[in-house]
Amino acid sequence: MKTTVSERKTIIERRERWYAVYTQARHEKKVAERFDEQGVRYFLPTHKILKQWSDRKKWVEEPIFKSYIFVRVGLRKYELVLNTEGVVTFVKFNSFPEPVSDEVIKSLVKLIQSEEEFEVNSEHFEVDEKVKVARGPLKGIIGQVAEVHGKYKLIIHVEVLGRNILVNVNKNQIEKLNR
Numbered sequence: 001m002k003t004t005v006s007e008r009k010t011i012i013e014r015r016e017r018w019y020a021v022y023t024q025a026r027h028e029k030k031v032a033e034r035f036d037e038q039g040v041r042y043f044l045p046t047h048k049i050l051k052q053w054s055d056r057k058k059w060v061e062e063p064i065f066k067s068y069i070f071v072r073v074g075l076r077k078y079e080l081v082l083n084t085e086g087v088v089t090f091v092k093f094n095s096f097p098e099p100v101s102d103e104v105i106k107s108l109v110k111l112i113q114s115e116e117e118f119e120v121n122s123e124h125f126e127v128d129e130k131v132k133v134a135r136g137p138l139k140g141i142i143g144q145v146a147e148v149h150g151k152y153k154l155i156i157h158v159e160v161l162g163r164n165i166l167v168n169v170n171k172n173q174i175e176k177l178n179r
Contacts, residue, residue: 012090016074017099018043020091020161027086028063034084041072045108047118064108064120065161070100091161100158107141107156111165114138118167131174138167142177 012019023031028044035042045064050057063069068091071081078097081087090097111118114137133141133154143156154169 012073012075012078012097013099014075016041016072018070018072018102018105019097020100020158021069021071021081022088022091023067023069024086024088025067028067028069031069031084031086034086035069035071035081038080038084040077040081040084043070043072043105043108045070045112047112064112064165065158065163068161070105103142104156104158107143108158108165110138110141111156111167116167118165120163120165122163130177132177133169133173134175136169136173138169138173141167143167145174 021031032042032044046061047064048059049062051060067088071077073081082090092098116138129145131143131145131154133139133143138154141154141156143154145154154167154174156165156167158165
């Protein structure tokens with residue numbers, strides 16, 4: 001009797017890979033603290049935004065992706081992550097947690113370290129030309145180009161979350177990828 005690919009696949013790979021984890025609303029930082037205590041390697045991309053209250057304004061650090069945190073785990077720590085207070089589930093595709101490529105994580109780290117302005121949205125973009133930033137503080141980031149109001153914006157699409165990060169990039173800073 002033949003087994004299908006999905007029947008042969010374990011819950012997640014034995015070797016450590018990056019995965020996106022869905023958390024309870026506004027629990028990203030608490031989950032990160034618990035991962036620290038448990039020795040789970042994680043990445044919580046954040047950015048500073050100016051919040052307006054009735055009596056004051058204040059800069060606060062907020063997660064870029066609401067209710068998501070990335071973990072680098074293998075099969076050994078799968079249950080530990082799932083049983084962490086505040087964690088709802090792994091982001092899945094066809095009933096299995098979907099790995100996030102190292103390239104995506106590196107691009108997110110580079111974006112945050114660059115201090116460039118960006119916006120996050122869940123708008124669906126048509127697949128366009130794949131490009132790489134060749135010059136400037138975002139050099140090395142790979143994404144897709146969308147023309148918006150006469151300007152080029154670099155789109156880094158984090159597929160497993162169904163979200164996009166939009167970054168303003170000058171046309172002379174990007175080059176076509178021959179993939």
